[in-house]
Amino acid sequence: MENENIAVGLDIGTTKIVAMIGRKNEYGKVEILGIGRSKSLGVHRGVVxxxxxxxxxxxxxxxxxxTSSGMKIDNVMVGIAGQHIRSLQHSDYITRSDSDEVIDEADIERLCNQVHKLVMLPGEEIIHVLPQDxxxxxxxxxxxxxxxxxxxxxANFHVVVGQVSSIRNVGRCIKSAGLNLSAITLEPLASANAVLSREEKEAGVALIDIGGGTTDLAIFKDGIIRHTAVIPFGGGVITEDIKEGCSIIEKQAELLKIKFGSAWPGENKENEIVSIPGLRxxxxxxxxxKNLSKIIHARTVEIIEQAYLEIKNYGxxxxxxxxxxxxxxxxGGAQLQHLKQLVEYITGMDTRIGYPNEHLAGGSxxxxxxxxxxTAVGLVLSSLNNQEKEQQKKQEKQVEDTEESDTETIEEPTKAEEEKEQPPKERKRFLDKWAEKFKEFLDNAE
Structure with missing residues (x-):
């Protein structure tokens, strides 16, 4: 891609695949330049x-x-989800050889690398190592x-684990489609970037992303990710239930759910009837x-209760x-009528629908x-943030090179500034290394 400040997010979902191209405008908001959507045919419950x-x-x-943006796509940031994803809490420590030196990014990297050596179940691989405190x-x-x-x-870590074969299959699809995988991230983390505010993450919030095949959960508290989970069913099972319960074809069931579906049966009167064309x-x-709402209600309650159980497990x-x-x-599942009221009724927690418009430019x-x-907007945001950190790193290196010949009095404040900037920069560098290792792993798999 010619313009370095352009990012592409690829959301490989169970019902749809979305490619989204975006860039940041002068106000720091994201402009969506192009969007492509296709029916996802080879993915079941988030797994290829x-x-x-x-x-x-x-x-x-x-x-x-x-076509819609008039640009050529080369690199994509991909979200990963699916029923094979699990997370765990882990504590680890390192003993530093020289306690008279201050702790620097190399120490944190050594600690994170140590967590990466954790022995997983056969066929599993660590996707993210997220320090908490x-x-x-x-x-x-x-x-x-x-x-x-x-x-x-x-440090206490939140470790996200997934099946090696599933991750490799996603990588293989990207490569075979003629694209480069710039980075890979957990989909609930991408969605959280798009719809949650900093205040919410500080106060404590649970994000429930109801997709077609899976429901993703991410819990934040004090601005830190505390818990993630992937529940292996979503809006697709509701459609399946309507299809079975009403003896109609899947396409009709999906349309019926979108147009007339409600998660609250009390809203419909007995005499409200919809006519579905019969087969030839x-x-x-x-x-x-009323019956349609009852079918939807039963399955929706199951999904919400499963998500609420994870929230309770977190504590x-x-x-x-x-x-x-x-x-x-x-x-997509969050658009179901009266879902917000049902979630509040079951959990007793304040609920809102999350729209990814906070970070988007006004004309979207x-x-x-x-x-x-x-999720797609979140992937674009994550990719743009990664690019910014890379550029910042390059600029800092240039500044360091030019200042080597200057006096120590000038160097002092820049070092202090660098130390301020280091924490987020380091996290990224560690994930970069993981992405590079993953690319090598894919290349060798050929």
Whole structure:
């Protein structure tokens, strides 16, 4: 791609594949330049089960995005989800050889690398190692240890794990579609970037992203990711239930859910009826909206209860871990009528629908700001942020090179500034290394 400041997010979902091209304008907001969408044929519950069909769907989405933007796509940032994803909490520590030196990014990198050596179940691989809080010489709840003195550096980590084969299959599809994989990230983290505010992450919030095949959950507290989970069913099972319960074809069931579906049966009167055309030469079917709502309600309650169980597992009921920001619903399934009210009724937590418009430029169309595209917008945002950090790193290196010949008095403040800038920069560098290792792994797999 000619312009370095342009990023592409590729959301490989169970029902749709979305390619989205975006760039930041002068106000720091994201302008969506092009969007391509295709039906996802080779993915089941977030996992690729037909390589050929997935490649075709990716190529179709990319082609549409290229046509609508007039640009050529080379590098993409991909989101990964699916029922194989699990997360765990882990604590680890390192003993520093020289406690008279301040803690720097190399120490944090050494600690993160140590976590990467954790022994996983056969066929599993670590996707993300996310530090939560640090402990320096027994001093707990240190958010940023860089610049502190200490001999023992300890940290709690949130570790996200996935199946190697599933990750490799995604990588293979990207490569075979003629694209380069610039980075890979967990989809709930991307969605959170798009729809959650900093205040919500500080106060404590649970993001529930209801997709076609999976429901992704991400919990934040004190600005840090605390828990992630992937529930192996989403809007697709609701459509399946309507299809079975009303004896109609899948296409009709999906349309019925979108147009007339409600998660709250009390809203519909007994005499509200919708007529569905019968198959060739057969009589049309009449379905009461009350029955339709009952079918949808039963399955929706199951999905919400499963998500709420994960929220309780995190410890929401403890005073210290209380999620003051409540729940944010996003994804295509979040558009179901009266879902917000049902979630509030079941969980007793404040709930809102999350639209990815906070970071988007003013002129964005309604389609782009729909919850359906939250993950795609989040992937574009993550990719743009990564690019900014890379450019910042290059600029800092240039500044360092030019200042080597200057006096120490001038160097002092720049070092202080560097130390301020280091924490987020380091996290990125570590993920970069992981992405490079993953690319090598794919190349060798050929």
């Amino acid at each position: 089960n037909n390589i050929t069909q997935t490649i075709q769907s990716i190529q179709q989405a990319v082609q549409d995005a290229e 640090f402990k320096v010489d027994g001093q707990a709840e240190v958010k940023e240890p860089i610049g502190m003195y200490g001999g023992r550096l300890e 030469g057969r009589e049309p079917k009449e379905i009461t909206l 929401h009921e403890e005073q210290k871990k209380k999620l003051i920001g409540g729940i944010v619903l996003t994804g 169309d309604d389609e782009t700001t729909s919850p359906t595209y939250a």
